Amino acid sequence: MQFREHEGLTLIVTEDEAKAAGLVGTFRCRMITLDVHSSLEAVGFLAAITAKLAAAGMGVNPVSAFYHDHLFVPAERAEEALAILRKLAAESGGLAQRPST
Secondary structure (H helix, E strand, C coil): CEEEECCEEEECCCHHHHHHCCCCCCCCEEEEEECCCCCCCCCCHHHHHHHHHHHCCCCCEEEECCCCEEEEEEHHHHHHHHHHHHHHHHHHCCCCEEEEC
16 A cells, blocks of 8 residues: 655555565554455444554554455554454454454
């Protein structure tokens, strides 16, 4: 993913891609893809999810694509994030997720 802002360019790439391009990363993270097909017009869906991660003191960078939402969480806390999301899914009766590297 790339996003251009007035201050500069933000890229979400793999570590290998960053190294190959001579780039230094600033937020080493893992991507967790939510298996729920959420509408781009849904209200409060990501807020409920990110609030659970925030309650654990975890920052998250959410990216919404057309079919799924993707959460970028600190790499060293990815398993903890998955555990929180799995608990939330069990409590709410659905929200499945899959981790990516």
